[in-house]
Amino acid sequence: xxxxxxxxxxxxxxxxxxxxxxxxxxxxxxxxxxxxxxxxxxxxxxxxxxxxxxxxxxxxxxxxxxxxxxxxxxxxxxxxxxxxxxxxxxxxxxxxxxxxxxxxxxxxxxx
Amino acid sequence: xxxxxxxxxxxxxxxxxxxxxxxxxxxxxxxxxxxxxxxxxxxxxxxxxxxxxxxxxxxxxxxxxxxxxxxxxxxxxxxxxxxxxxxxxxxxxxxxxxxxxxxxxxxxxxxxxxx
Numbered sequence: 001x002x003x004x005x006x007x008x009x010x011x012x013x014x015x016x017x018x019x020x021x022x023x024x025x026x027x028x029x030x031x032x033x034x035x036x037x038x039x040x041x042x043x044x045x046x047x048x049x050x051x052x053x054x055x056x057x058x059x060x061x062x063x064x065x066x067x068x069x070x071x072x073x074x075x076x077x078x079x080x081x082x083x084x085x086x087x088x089x090x091x092x093x094x095x096x097x098x099x100x101x102x103x104x105x106x107x108x109x110x111x
Numbered sequence: 112x113x114x115x116x117x118x119x120x121x122x123x124x125x126x127x128x129x130x131x132x133x134x135x136x137x138x139x140x141x142x143x144x145x146x147x148x149x150x151x152x153x154x155x156x157x158x159x160x161x162x163x164x165x166x167x168x169x170x171x172x173x174x175x176x177x178x179x180x181x182x183x184x185x186x187x188x189x190x191x192x193x194x195x196x197x198x199x200x201x202x203x204x205x206x207x208x209x210x211x212x213x214x215x216x217x218x219x220x221x222x223x224x225x226x
Contacts, residue, residue: 034214034215036214036215036217038155041202041220041222042219042220043115043117043204043206043217043218043219043220044155044204044206044215044217045217046214046215046216049214085154087154091215093208093214094208097208098145098157098160099145099157099206099215100157101147101154101155101156101157102154103154104154
Protein backbone atom coordinates (compact mmCIF):
# COMPACT_ATOMS: atom_id res chain seq x y z
CA UNK A 1 0.00 0.00 0.00
CA UNK A 2 1.10 3.55 -0.66
CA UNK A 3 2.43 5.19 2.48
CA UNK A 4 1.50 8.73 1.52
CA UNK A 5 -1.71 10.76 1.43
CA UNK A 6 -2.35 13.56 -1.05
CA UNK A 7 -5.39 15.58 -2.07
CA UNK A 8 -7.05 14.18 -5.19
CA UNK A 9 -6.90 17.45 -7.09
CA UNK A 10 -5.88 21.08 -6.84
CA UNK A 11 -6.24 24.17 -8.96
CA UNK A 12 -3.96 27.11 -9.37
CA UNK A 13 -3.77 30.19 -11.53
CA UNK A 14 -1.02 30.49 -14.06
CA UNK A 15 2.10 32.34 -12.89
CA UNK A 16 1.20 31.92 -9.23
CA UNK A 17 2.96 29.68 -6.71
CA UNK A 18 1.53 26.23 -6.00
CA UNK A 19 1.92 24.31 -2.76
CA UNK A 20 1.20 20.59 -3.07
CA UNK A 21 0.92 18.85 0.31
CA UNK A 22 1.75 15.26 1.21
CA UNK A 23 1.27 13.42 4.49
CA UNK A 24 3.51 10.50 5.36
CA UNK A 25 2.96 9.96 9.07
CA UNK A 26 4.48 6.44 9.06
CA UNK A 27 7.75 7.48 7.42
CA UNK A 28 10.83 5.67 8.71
CA UNK A 29 14.18 7.27 9.42
CA UNK A 30 15.74 5.93 6.23
CA UNK A 31 12.91 6.81 3.82
CA UNK A 32 13.60 9.49 1.27
CA UNK A 33 10.71 11.66 0.11
CA UNK A 34 10.37 11.74 -3.65
CA UNK A 35 8.12 13.72 -5.94
CA UNK A 36 7.35 12.72 -9.49
CA UNK A 37 4.87 14.10 -11.97
CA UNK A 38 3.14 12.51 -14.90
CA UNK A 39 1.88 14.36 -17.93
CA UNK A 40 -0.84 12.72 -20.03
CA UNK A 41 0.32 9.63 -21.94
CA UNK A 42 3.87 9.88 -20.62
CA UNK A 43 5.93 8.09 -18.04
CA UNK A 44 6.47 9.79 -14.70
CA UNK A 45 9.16 12.46 -14.52
CA UNK A 46 11.44 13.04 -11.54
CA UNK A 47 10.85 16.37 -9.83
CA UNK A 48 12.79 16.41 -6.56
CA UNK A 49 13.70 14.34 -3.55
CA UNK A 50 14.98 14.93 -0.04
CA UNK A 51 15.63 13.31 3.32
CA UNK A 52 15.50 15.88 6.10
CA UNK A 53 16.51 19.31 4.83
CA UNK A 54 14.57 21.46 2.41
CA UNK A 55 15.72 21.08 -1.16
CA UNK A 56 15.70 23.34 -4.18
CA UNK A 57 16.29 22.60 -7.83
CA UNK A 58 15.43 24.25 -11.12
CA UNK A 59 11.99 22.65 -11.19
CA UNK A 60 10.72 23.07 -7.66
CA UNK A 61 11.38 23.29 -3.95
CA UNK A 62 10.68 20.64 -1.35
CA UNK A 63 9.80 21.71 2.16
CA UNK A 64 10.03 18.90 4.71
CA UNK A 65 8.41 19.21 8.12
CA UNK A 66 10.70 18.96 11.11
CA UNK A 67 9.11 15.68 12.20
CA UNK A 68 9.21 14.46 8.58
CA UNK A 69 5.58 13.40 8.74
CA UNK A 70 4.61 15.75 5.95
CA UNK A 71 6.15 17.62 3.07
CA UNK A 72 5.17 20.23 0.52
CA UNK A 73 6.19 20.50 -3.09
CA UNK A 74 6.41 24.12 -4.15
CA UNK A 75 6.19 25.24 -7.76
CA UNK A 76 7.23 28.87 -7.57
CA UNK A 77 5.50 30.09 -10.69
CA UNK A 78 3.08 27.66 -12.28
CA UNK A 79 2.74 27.47 -16.04
CA UNK A 80 0.23 25.59 -18.15
CA UNK A 81 2.91 22.95 -18.76
CA UNK A 82 2.89 22.14 -15.05
CA UNK A 83 -0.59 20.64 -15.32
CA UNK A 84 -0.02 17.00 -14.40
CA UNK A 85 -0.55 14.36 -11.74
CA UNK A 86 1.96 14.82 -8.94
CA UNK A 87 3.00 11.80 -6.88
CA UNK A 88 4.65 11.91 -3.47
CA UNK A 89 6.51 8.66 -2.77
CA UNK A 90 8.70 7.25 -0.01
CA UNK A 91 11.71 5.17 -0.93
CA UNK A 92 14.90 3.87 0.62
CA UNK A 93 16.79 4.98 -2.52
CA UNK A 94 18.60 1.72 -2.96
CA UNK A 95 18.40 0.16 -6.38
CA UNK A 96 16.36 -2.81 -5.25
CA UNK A 97 13.72 -0.80 -3.44
CA UNK A 98 10.48 -0.80 -5.39
CA UNK A 99 8.35 2.30 -5.26
CA UNK A 100 4.62 2.15 -4.82
CA UNK A 101 2.48 4.89 -6.28
CA UNK A 102 -0.52 6.34 -4.51
CA UNK A 103 -3.26 8.17 -6.34
CA UNK A 104 -1.39 11.45 -6.53
CA UNK A 105 -2.73 14.98 -6.92
CA UNK A 106 -4.08 16.12 -10.27
CA UNK A 107 -2.99 19.73 -10.65
CA UNK A 108 -5.07 21.97 -12.90
CA UNK A 109 -3.59 25.27 -14.02
CA UNK A 110 -6.02 28.01 -14.94
CA UNK A 111 -4.89 30.48 -17.62
CA UNK B 112 20.84 12.97 -16.92
CA UNK B 113 19.74 9.39 -16.65
CA UNK B 114 17.66 8.16 -19.57
CA UNK B 115 15.48 5.09 -19.91
CA UNK B 116 14.35 4.29 -23.41
CA UNK B 117 11.20 2.23 -23.88
CA UNK B 118 9.98 0.75 -27.16
CA UNK B 119 7.59 0.58 -28.83
CA UNK B 120 5.60 3.60 -27.73
CA UNK B 121 2.41 2.18 -29.19
CA UNK B 122 1.43 -1.28 -30.36
CA UNK B 123 -1.78 -2.85 -31.57
CA UNK B 124 -2.00 -6.62 -31.65
CA UNK B 125 -4.60 -9.29 -32.22
CA UNK B 126 -5.98 -11.42 -29.41
CA UNK B 127 -3.90 -14.49 -28.81
CA UNK B 128 -0.63 -13.05 -30.05
CA UNK B 129 2.39 -12.02 -27.98
CA UNK B 130 3.95 -8.59 -27.68
CA UNK B 131 7.44 -7.70 -26.46
CA UNK B 132 8.25 -4.36 -24.85
CA UNK B 133 11.86 -3.28 -24.38
CA UNK B 134 13.29 -1.05 -21.70
CA UNK B 135 16.88 0.18 -21.96
CA UNK B 136 18.97 2.29 -19.62
CA UNK B 137 21.04 4.42 -21.98
CA UNK B 138 23.67 6.04 -19.78
CA UNK B 139 23.75 3.95 -16.64
CA UNK B 140 23.65 0.33 -15.61
CA UNK B 141 20.50 -0.99 -14.00
CA UNK B 142 20.73 -4.26 -12.13
CA UNK B 143 17.11 -3.78 -11.17
CA UNK B 144 14.26 -2.46 -13.25
CA UNK B 145 10.58 -2.22 -12.44
CA UNK B 146 7.52 -2.77 -14.63
CA UNK B 147 4.24 -0.98 -14.04
CA UNK B 148 0.94 -0.83 -15.80
CA UNK B 149 -1.59 1.92 -15.72
CA UNK B 150 -5.26 1.92 -16.66
CA UNK B 151 -6.98 5.17 -17.71
CA UNK B 152 -7.47 7.67 -14.89
CA UNK B 153 -5.70 5.37 -12.44
CA UNK B 154 -2.31 5.36 -10.79
CA UNK B 155 0.63 3.16 -11.74
CA UNK B 156 0.44 -0.38 -10.45
CA UNK B 157 3.68 -2.25 -9.88
CA UNK B 158 3.70 -5.57 -11.74
CA UNK B 159 7.15 -6.95 -11.14
CA UNK B 160 10.76 -6.29 -10.28
CA UNK B 161 13.20 -7.32 -12.98
CA UNK B 162 16.58 -8.55 -11.73
CA UNK B 163 19.60 -8.83 -14.03
CA UNK B 164 20.69 -12.42 -14.37
CA UNK B 165 17.95 -13.90 -12.24
CA UNK B 166 14.21 -14.42 -12.14
CA UNK B 167 11.83 -11.53 -11.83
CA UNK B 168 9.85 -10.98 -8.67
CA UNK B 169 6.14 -10.59 -9.36
CA UNK B 170 3.62 -8.70 -7.28
CA UNK B 171 0.64 -10.55 -5.89
CA UNK B 172 -2.02 -11.19 -8.49
CA UNK B 173 0.28 -10.76 -11.51
CA UNK B 174 0.55 -13.91 -13.65
CA UNK B 175 4.21 -14.67 -14.24
CA UNK B 176 3.45 -17.03 -17.13
CA UNK B 177 1.50 -14.33 -18.90
CA UNK B 178 3.89 -11.45 -18.32
CA UNK B 179 7.36 -12.82 -19.08
CA UNK B 180 10.25 -10.68 -17.94
CA UNK B 181 13.82 -11.10 -19.10
CA UNK B 182 16.73 -9.01 -17.82
CA UNK B 183 19.68 -10.47 -19.66
CA UNK B 184 22.03 -7.49 -19.44
CA UNK B 185 22.70 -4.53 -17.19
CA UNK B 186 20.98 -2.18 -19.62
CA UNK B 187 18.04 -4.14 -21.02
CA UNK B 188 14.86 -5.59 -19.58
CA UNK B 189 12.00 -6.92 -21.69
CA UNK B 190 8.37 -7.57 -20.86
CA UNK B 191 6.50 -10.01 -23.08
CA UNK B 192 2.72 -10.11 -22.85
CA UNK B 193 1.84 -13.62 -23.99
CA UNK B 194 -1.48 -14.68 -25.48
CA UNK B 195 -2.74 -11.13 -25.17
CA UNK B 196 -6.42 -10.44 -24.54
CA UNK B 197 -8.35 -7.17 -24.76
CA UNK B 198 -8.25 -6.82 -20.96
CA UNK B 199 -4.44 -6.63 -21.23
CA UNK B 200 -4.83 -3.34 -23.09
CA UNK B 201 -3.09 -0.79 -20.90
CA UNK B 202 -0.18 1.63 -20.58
CA UNK B 203 2.99 -0.23 -19.57
CA UNK B 204 5.89 1.68 -18.02
CA UNK B 205 9.36 0.62 -16.92
CA UNK B 206 11.73 2.34 -14.52
CA UNK B 207 15.14 2.02 -12.92
CA UNK B 208 17.05 3.74 -10.14
CA UNK B 209 19.78 5.78 -11.69
CA UNK B 210 23.24 5.70 -10.25
CA UNK B 211 23.58 9.33 -11.34
CA UNK B 212 21.76 10.73 -8.30
CA UNK B 213 18.53 11.76 -10.01
CA UNK B 214 16.18 9.26 -8.42
CA UNK B 215 14.14 6.78 -10.39
CA UNK B 216 13.99 7.26 -14.13
CA UNK B 217 10.96 6.12 -16.09
CA UNK B 218 10.49 5.11 -19.68
CA UNK B 219 8.02 7.00 -21.80
CA UNK B 220 5.56 4.11 -21.68
CA UNK B 221 4.01 1.70 -24.16
CA UNK B 222 0.35 1.92 -25.06
CA UNK B 223 -0.82 -1.63 -25.78
CA UNK B 224 -4.13 -2.17 -27.51
CA UNK B 225 -5.34 -5.73 -28.02
CA UNK B 226 -8.10 -6.12 -30.60
